[in-house]
Amino acid sequence: MKNLLIVIAITSIFISCKLNDATDEEVKAPVKDSTIFGADKDDDGCLASAGYTWSKLNKECVKAFTGIQLNPASDAATEDETLCAYVLFNEEGDQAEIFLPDDKSFIVTKGTSDKLWVFKxxxxxxxxxxxxxxxxQVVFSGDGEIGSKVSGSDNPDAQ
Incomplete structure (x- = not known):
């Protein structure tokens, strides 16, 4: 019986020593994720994760992709919206802001005709x-309809 208690005590000592051999990295407590969703506002206060960007023309946060989509001339059939430019007009229609795929934008102003807006x-x-x-040179073109373009349909009978 005494021998059995000695074996149990020695086994317990070895097991407890093995548990204390953990490395510093294993002992460190997991870091809490301090990410706050919706806290990714840009310098103008626009919520980028929700698709908002600052409009120089409208002086407010807008979703540029809700404007007129222009596809790149090099790949007019693209469905990749990140490669497209978007156009948002002001209420009067005499100015429009062009949002390019590289997150740059500029304002074009109506030129000499009702069908021409220019900037540099x-x-x-x-x-x-x-x-x-x-x-x-044509760099972007589109059909003039507002919003993103989706090819195909959920309805197989739609023609």
């Missing part, structure tokens, strides 16, 4: 929808 070497032309030209 950019031209927005209302022609079979809209075309955005830079230095005379």
């Amino acid at each position: 070497d950019y031209q927005l032309i209302a022609q079979n929808g809209y075309q955005l030209k830079k230095a005379g």
